[in-house]
Amino acid sequence: MPLQELKKFASDAPCPIRDVLDRIGDQWSVLVLLTLRPGTRRFNELMREIGDISKQMLSRTLKRLEQDGFITRTVYPEVPPRVEYSLTELGHSFLEPMRALVAWADQNHRTISEARERYRGGN
Amino acid sequence: MPLQELKKFASDAPCPIRDVLDRIGDQWSVLVLLTLRPGTRRFNELMREIGDISKQMLSRTLKRLEQDGFITRTVYPEVPPRVEYSLTELGHSFLEPMRALVAWADQNHRTISEARERYRGGN
DNA sequence: CGCTTAGGTCTACAAAGCAGACCAGGTGCA
DNA sequence: TGCACCTGGTCTGCTTTGTAGACCTAAGCG
Structure with a gap:
């Protein structure tokens, strides 16, 4: 049996945090x-x-992302095909707290780089 | 040559957002x-x-996380060994914007689940 | 002597991700 | 008529990442 199913089942019910982290945790989703x-x-x-x-x-x-309601997908039946993606309300609302995180990143990027340098240097 | 090095190099310099996303993008880091x-x-x-x-x-x-300055690692030279981890200032400050995201997750978890159901159902 | 305990590392194996080949099927060019 | 071209994907092998679980160290306890 797929081990992952078990995990998902175990963490789905009691932990919405995990659920979101699995989403954000996917680097690509946020980037998209x-x-x-x-x-x-x-x-x-x-x-x-x-x-x-x-x-x-x-x-x-x-x-x-479409499945989870973050974006909509619109197909125009032309040739060659044209498919357009855009954010839903939910998608937009998600990016709001995300912006705080991005702002934090901006502010602390240098600090982190320095910590890395120190680590290498001090080792 | 390791392809990944190239990527890292390419995205390191101009894009702190990517840098942080790679960090958060790691599910485990946030969870820890x-x-x-x-x-x-x-x-x-x-x-x-x-x-x-x-x-x-x-x-x-x-x-x-230690390398990047988010946590400290303290070893007590006993037997059996004891090692303690705790957040630094930086670690704490990171969790602040993170909390907004977690709050969002809490609020919208149900909406997302419903979207998933609809998708399955409507397909 | 040999079992326990904490904090790891090492080694196979499974899963996820990537690049690039391939596909549909209408259009423009020859 | 034939042939290449366009978009938005899917499919196929190979590489990378993650997992489980065995192993290690060195003191303490029976």
């Missing part, structure tokens, strides 16, 4: 959401703007 | 920090409280 913040984007635009994500991961990430 | 918030913990206490982390990952995560 941040990239969508300015407005609607198409698949390949996201690829280009994010830069180092693989098609597979982008596809998977978008699917999950 | 949250577990340390109430106060000092020993290695096996962390293991027990977190529950489903492997020794190796806990060890690795703690090492990195």
Whole structure:
């Protein structure tokens, strides 16, 4: 039996924190959401703007974000196909606390780098 | 040449956001920090409280957090050995914006679950 | 002597992620 | 008619990351 299912089951019920951390914990999800913040984007635009994500991961990430209600996916039945992604209310509201974190990152980035240097140096 | 080095190099210089996301992006780091918030913990206490982390990952995560200045590691040269971990100022300050995120999670957990249900149902 | 205990490290094996090949199917060009 | 091109993916092998669990050290206790 897939071990992971057990874990998920065990942590799902009692711990919404874990649930969100699993979401944020996915580096790509946050990055995609941040990239969508300015407005609607198409698949390949996201690829280009994010830069180092693989098609597979982008596809998977978008699917999950749609599933969880963070983004909407609109297909225009043209040829070649056009698919647009954009944030929902939920997606936007998530980015609000996220911004605080990003701000913290901005402020403390240098401190962290210095700590790293010291560690290397002091070792 | 290790491809990853390139990536790291490319994203290190211009983008502190990425740098922090890589840190948070690590599910375990945040979980360890949250577990340390109430106060000092020993290695096996962390293991027990977190529950489903492997020794190796806990060890690795703690090492990195120490390196980055989020926690301190104190060894008491007894037998059997005793090692205590606790948050630094930086660690505490990081958890502040993090709390906003956790609060958001608490509030919106149900909404997300419902979106998931709808998705399954509507498919 | 040999078992216990804490905090790890080491070693196989499983899972996740990546790059790049491939696909559909209408359009433009020859 | 044929042939390459476009987007938004999916599929396939290989690399990287994470896991479980055995092992290690060295004092204390029976």
